[in-house]
Amino acid sequence: MASIVAQFLNGLASASTLFLIAVGLSLIFGVTRIVNFAHGSLYMLGLYAAYSLIDRFGPTPLGFWGGVIGAALLVGALGALVEVAILRRIYRAPELFQLLATFALVLVIRDAVLWHWGPEDLLGPRAPGFAGSVAILGKPFPEYDLLLIAVGPLVLVLLWLLLNRTRWGTLVRAATQDREMVGALGVNERWLFTGVFALGAFLAGLGGALQIPREPAQLFLDLTAISDAFVVVVVGGMGSIPGAFLAALLIGEIKALCIGLGTVTVGGVAISFSKLTLVVEFIVMAIVLIVRPYGLLGKPLAMQRGAGAxxxxxxxxxxxxxxxxxxxxxxxxxxxxxxxxxxxxxxxxxxxxxxxxxxxxxxxxxxxxxxxxxxxxxxxxxxxxxxxxxxxxxxxxxxxxxxxxxxxxxxxxxxxxxxxxxxxxxxxxxxxxxxxxxxxxxxxxxxxxxxxxxxxxxxxxxxxxxxxxxxxxxxxxxxxxxxxxxxxxxxxxxxxxxxxxxxxxxxxxxxxxxxxxxxxxxxxxxxxxxxxxxxxxxxxxxxxxxxxxxxxxxxxxxxxxxxxxxxxxxxxxxxxxxxxxxxxxxxxxxxxxxxxxxxxxxxxxxxxxxxxxxxxxxxxxxxxxxxxxxxxxxxxxx
Amino acid sequence: MEAAARMTVLAVENLSKSFGGVHAVRNVSFAVGAGELLALIGPNGAGKTTCFNMLNGQIRPDSGSVRLGGREIVGLAPRAVWRLGVGRTFQITATFASMTVRENVQMALLSHHRRVSSWWPRAARLYREEADRLLERVGMAEQAERACSVLAYGDLKRVELAVALANAPRLLLMDEPTAGMAPKERIALMALTAEIVRERGLAVLFTEHDMDVVFTHADRIIVLNRGTLIAAGRPADVRADAEVQAVYLGSRGHG
Amino acid sequence: MKARRHFLAIAAALAAAAAFAAPAAAQGTIKIGELNSYKNFPAFLEPYKKGWELALEQVNAAGGVLGRKIEVVSRDDNGTPGDAVRVAEELVSREGVAFLMGTFPSNVGLAVADFAKQKKILFIAAEPLTDKIVWESGNRYTFRLRPSTYMQTAMLVPDAAKLKKKRWAIVYPNYEYGQSATRAFKELLKKAQPDAEFVTEQAVPLGKIDAGAVVQAIADAKPDAIFSSLFGPDLARFVREGNTRGLFKDTPVFNLLAGEPEYLDPLKEETPEGWYVTGYPWYGIDTAAHKRFLDAYQKKYNDYPRLGSVVGYATMMTAVEALRKAGSTDTEKLVAAMKGLTLDTPLGPITYRALDHQSTMGAYVGRIGKKDGKGVMTTYTYADGARYLPPDDEVKKLRPAE
Structure with missing residues (x-):
């Protein structure tokens, strides 16, 4: 029983992590229809930047949290720059062409990180105030994971408020449904897109920076993160932020379950659920898409080629x-x-x-x-x-x-x-x-x-x-x-x-x-x-x-x-x-x-x-x- | 000629459809005979498009029957309905933007002749004359080589008509055939349609907002209001119908 | 039509570039082709490159070998077997290298080994750990420097058996290296200690360990000891999570490779005390051979060597000694020279066994701890690779006949 509860909490912590990786991608896709391959690279940058900032300011509460937020802001600013300098020029290109630009960015960012931070994995400090563990039903559970479990829903709520209670949010939601409409309303679509891209990048950076106490900054993060992010976004329904949350929860818990089950013998045949973790999120995605062709909470998309294409x-x-x-x-x-x-x-x-x-x-x-x-x-x-x-x-x-x-x-x-x-x-x-x-x-x-x-x-x-x-x-x-x-x-x-x-x-x-x-x-x-x-x-x-x-x-x-x-x-x-x-x-x-x-x-x-x-x-x-x-x-x- | 005297092509009986408790179409019955132009009119939201989409299989009715030449077609997919000889044009034109005008018609002909599974021959060389004859008939022969994506809207409507005629249909379903066209073009297109219908003995069911078009070209008119058929008959009769005047002609604010 | 012409132009330009851009080879040098996944595994391979560059510099400063200077043509193989074989083709057919060396991941190593067999050209596999490269898929033209997964696992087993722990948990990265290590460990431990049980096995996707859940699952299995073959980021996450959750408090852990600076150094404050590992304590090896290497390395790079540096250095030295012994760049003579070739490396003398082409390079086995906030091996002994290989008749059975 205690084990099940503990694994459930582990699943929640992973779910929060997955949600934070994915939510920015979902937002960006929902509004701009850009399939941003570089999202994982932004996540990776968040982790590296946070490492450097915390290293500079010291692992005090201020240094740590300041470093996390600072890293996310830096990545957000980079996102804005990328949008203005590159993506803005190719919105009218054929469908998915932006994907090519973001793929190029993946290559550039990977080498830039290698050049600046070097090849060695960089394990950051523990979070001040959340360094230890607390006993839950007799099992030690990291305090920081509890914090993460809270941060996921918190970000969800804040985003919901931003999108539903502000004028900017209303415009973003309108753009999600109908890009031309927003243009017709006299809103400067360009800056709206820049803003959304920057926010998405900020969230990616934040997701990365928050992982500092859990995983080292390293050069493969971009690919693992982008793969996770895509799966979560698609399972949830593209553009749906609550959907992304639900999907993260589903995948986080199923993974924890697979690991918790380990090897199970059914009728003399040993099934290794642990080995299944290699691919389980893709199995989940395949099943979800077969049953619900637009993900858990997604809606059918308007034609991919909008006007102007x-x-x-x-x-x-x-x-x-x-x-x-x-x-x-x-x-x-x-x-x-x-x-x-x-x-x-x-x-x-x-x-x-x-x-x-x-x-x-x-x-x-x-x-x-x-x-x-x-x-x-x-x-x-x-x-x-x-x-x-x-x-x-x-x-x-x-x-x-x-x-x-x-x-x-x-x-x-x-x-x-x-x-x-x-x-x-x-x-x-x-x-x-x-x-x-x-x-x-x-x-x-x-x-x-x-x-x-x-x-x-x-x-x-x-x-x-x-x-x-x-x-x-x-x-x-x-x-x-x-x-x-x-x-x-x-x-x-x-x-x-x-x-x-x-x-x-x-x-x-x-x-x-x-x-x-x-x-x-x-x-x-x-x-x-x-x-x-x-x-x-x-x-x-x-x-x-x-x-x-x-x-x-x-x-x-x-x-x-x-x-x-x-x-x-x-x-x-x-x-x-x-x-x-x-x-x-x-x-x-x-x-x-x-x-x-x-x-x-x-x-x-x-x-x-x-x-x-x-x-x-x-x-x-x-x-x-x-x-x-x-x-x-x-x-x-x- | 009276409808009864014609050979019945399409017979609709007690057709009903509701969406989430709202009756879009309720117990509608009518028939279209060969060589006849039947107009389906009614104010916005009367259920015309729903009715239309049930006839060619895009929407499945809750109850009722649709018979084409005596054969029940409820439950068939649009492509199967087409195979039975139903041509269709859309309110917002639907053509193949990456093809020329002629290729659009050829495409329909290829499907009609069941050639879409062939991988070897050059599609552009097949049924070329047949396509050109159809284009000639709708007055688009000169533009056969142009891309559909660059045509004027009225011309696209003509292309659609040619496409709809490609399977030698018994019945044409035309949803707002003249929507979005200049008045002069409207009259011309409907005159053309009427001519083709008479020469080929087709049955036509069309919806239309433009009352001039309706009263000039329809042989008979049926009027739908809030999903229910409220009148049917020759134009003069319908024009004189008190209920129609009350709910529809009296409030023609929709242009 | 015009676009087609454009394609034609590209094709022509490509052909021309490929045909005429062959670099002029310096006369009289011996060219060696080197390929590795530099951009995929830079943490190991940057030091590796420095290692062979140091050796190359020393050899050429001493006049080269066979009276000629050595030139290394080095390429990035993009970490994929397909690209690696193309690069190998390029090195052989365009650069005209005498033989090939390098590679890091096992699948790339195996692909290049098979290419070497097909092309009948010598290949010195520097780093791939897979047992197959010298055993099941071994061939006449391929020799391997580093101690294999099997050997390094075998080095840990004596200490593991000594503890007499009954319930073992195993965690490994879910690919051939981790699978082989797990298989070898279970087999060898059972032999040494028949009452050992394996209570849980966690196969984690490489680079994507869900550390919290894995640590929890292992703790729930209540093991007496743990065997792990994790490395890199997976290891770091596993260690931190295990420390936080107290998994390692009373449970000894055996972890392949974790004493290598590449994987130990990033742990810093987090370094778990007392783990049994294989590794490379560069700070404490006081043989003359190592001292010479260490001094030269630190002087040239102003940095300490990693295990990759030693591997790179020893790979280059192997190449030089093979040339010296063969007295020629002829492949058959080189292959003959490689069989039984003995040379000195910073880790001590090694021999390329004629039997299976595996070198007897060993590794340091010991325990790790913290010193000034850094992870170090606190106790260690050199385990000579020659002592951790299966008996010759078993090896013969594993290896296909030539």
Missing amino acids: PVELPARPDGRAMALAGLAVLAALAALPAAGTPYAVVLAIDILVFALFAASLQFIMGPAGMVSFGHAAYFGLGAYGAALLLKRAGLPMEATLALGPLVAALGAALFGAFVVRLSGVYLAMLTLAFAQIVWSIAFQWDAFTGGSNGLVGVWPSGWLSGKTAFYFLTLACVAAGVFLLRRIHFSPYGYALRAGRDSPLRADAIGLDIGRLQWVAFVIAGAFAGVAGALAGYSKGSISPEVMAVSRSVDGLVMVLLGGVQTLSGPLVGAAAFTWLQDTIARNTEYWRAILGATILFIVLAFPQGIVGQLAAWLGSRDRGAPEGMVGWRRRRA
Whole structure:
């Protein structure tokens, strides 16, 4: 009994922590619709800044609490700066493009923190006045955790008052429901957004700073925090602050429960609930989203593309000139082994693989209008499918190259059935949940998948063991894949997919089964991602769970957005640019993350519709002026 | 011609729907015959749109029956209703913004001919002439190559009409077909609709705010007030109906 | 069309850049390729880099080896096996390095090891702890410097068995390192003390320990002793939470790696007294070899060495000695030289066993405590790695035939 109470209190303390991490993200998304990847970085900065401030002023009550508040204020100010300097310039970019900018910020902030604070973990002092523990039913319980349990609801109440009892709050709530309306009311939307972003950043910083007595400041915090924050926000319902609180409570308690249960033997089978903590929040998220497609307390969102967002112009299928250009690229690539260095071939294989991966992601993001945060799952299923069939079933490599993608397609068929029932960020997060579940299986199933170490000895057959031979295989597969995807794009099926995205109402009224169309698209994209994954595995000779980790999914997103999400060549250019930049910068500089981030920021600001999208927009003319096979952008009619 | 003399295309009986205890539509019955334009009118909030959305399956009625050519269609999804020969236009136009005018019509034709599962052929080359004929019919042939996202509103309405005609429907459901258009365009569009209806023997049910349009083009009119049918008949009869005048014509403050 | 042309331009530029940007190699130097996850694990790898740079400087100041200077081409592998293999390819095919060394996480180490086997090029794995890299997945071309998870666990078991504690709780980071450590500990302790029981096992997600709940769950299991393989932030959170809740008051704790400055130093005031750990007490090793290393290191960097520094230094020394013994940069000669190679390191002499390519580098085993508000190892002895490996016939069974 005492144990249950203690674990319940532990759960409450975690819940408060989770809520504080997530609430700012929810607020920012609710008003600005920005999916802020850098939220975890702001949280991390809060922790580091608080460490430094408390270190300077000493761990006296004033020094400590002053340091915590000071850190949060600093992070809030940084948030305002970021909004004004960067995000404000790209609000009118295509949906989710801001995500690219915030991703770049993650890279920059990570390196900046490393540069300023160094690599060592920094464990801060205990909170003065809350250093010890009190006995609750005979179990010692940290005083600071009790404080945290109180702070969560306190912040919830203060935010509620701010949003419901002040004029500013009224405007923010109005903006959550209808952005244009606020503009029409004569309110300066810009400063409202800046204010909200600063407040969100302040809350992230506060969440971080308050963790000082509980965890060391360290460089991985940004990623763990952002993942937690997204899960909480989505489970709660995006933009709903009470929802975020409820979600934090749910996840905090379920985790504590899993840890408290430890290993339980049911009917002779030992189930380790402790191991489940690796992925439990994603299982919760998947279940919640399947049952409640808008989270616990969320409401259906207005269309993701608000007014002012560019509208895609009609795409014209490939003409002869386009076919020639494609063949010219193909010929240039085919000449690479003869003309380039051996390393150029190695790098080109990576680029080709990612180009196909990005193209498959674009296929669901563009025509089908479904953003995926978990596309790496299918890349990984293709890679693991091929590798396991080779190693465990002893199939010839050539056969596994065809069957691996089939595994990916089957996975996509299964998960896609649930995914297509959702839309927008909820859909994206459900793909992430499924990807994390698949990842955790590969990560933990040591005997079969090789666990976290993965599988080695995944080499191609003898005739393909030379880099040049493998390059040509990759080129053939990728070229065929890209060609097929293009072909499908301009086929009746591709049109129907686009129809479902453009106007679900009209599509339904002319007999199109949108859910089915999207599900098929998900399977197609999964299969092509699987081809890329299988090729990737054989090109490296080994695979490990990182092939399906979140970071791989994010890389895919970055490539697609970098190139231009509504362009067919965009993902190819994005993949080439990203992979090449990373390779080149990482080879030549120490703080390569920061430089890569800065480069991406530059591209974001200079090409606010992606590289190809922007070029097409510049070069394109009016009604039908989009370059062949490209899609241009125009402002939606007012 | 009287309705009874025509072949009945759509027969609605005792249709009811309430939202949270409020009766949006109560025991409504009417029929539309082939070659007939039936106008559904009523003040704002009378239940016109609810009624409409129940006919093509967007909303499921609480009770009542909707028969299309004798077949019960309550419970079918909009896409299934469409397959049975019902074309639909929307109050706020719904077209595919990333496609050209012609492609919008081609899309409907592809669906009609059950070709949306093909992955290989070029969609833009299929049913091109058929699409152009439909565009020609609604006067949009010259703009076939333009993107729907850049069209004038009246033109979009015409595109919608062409799309709605693509599955050779028996019945057209037109929700406020002339909303948002200039008066001249309204008359032209409805004249065009009436012409097409007569030549193809379609049945049309439309809602409309513009009384000039209604009384010029409708063969018959049914009037809805607070969810209940209060009058039905030829324009002249409806115009003369005391109740209609009281609740509706007398208070036409809604433009 | 135009955008396509743009793509073409990028492709061409890329090809050109890759084709023509090959750096001119300094004539007469021996090039060694080094790759590591510098940006992913900077706490360990910044000192590591300083370590090998110091060794490199010393070797070249003394005229190099085989009459040639050594040049190290170092790359960041981004912490992923995929990128690591590409970097390795680049080092081999573009830089033309004689062999490869480095890597930190086990999955990256294993991937590069397998690449080495495929490419038939020598690979000296500096840091990966996984047993597999020399056993189940061991290969002819891969040698590993650091004592493995198994070895370091084995070093703690004698003390653990001596306490005669019956009820053990285990906590570990939920990935291969933690799993292997747990497996090895249970196996070895059972052998030494058959009545040992394991009353709870807590597998925490790496970097995301829910310390309060984990400490509570362990306390509720009422263990007599605890075995942990936590490190880094997880360790810090576990320690603070356990201190606050009094978990460690009467319960001895054995924690792999916790005596390494990388993980011990951040604990400061929080350092738990009396824990049994493996580690590196740089402040108290009074061998001549270590003293020379310590002085040189402090002089060059004005900082104290971490364990990573020693690993980096010893890795570089291994490379140099292998070249010296082989008398050539030929891979087969280098592999032959590595088998049974003996050299001096700051931790003492080590041998790369011909049997399984594992070096006999050991670790310091002892207990930790606080001194001037800092964590230090208070008592310690050097555990020679050679004594903590399974019998040769068992090892032979583990390792695939060449």
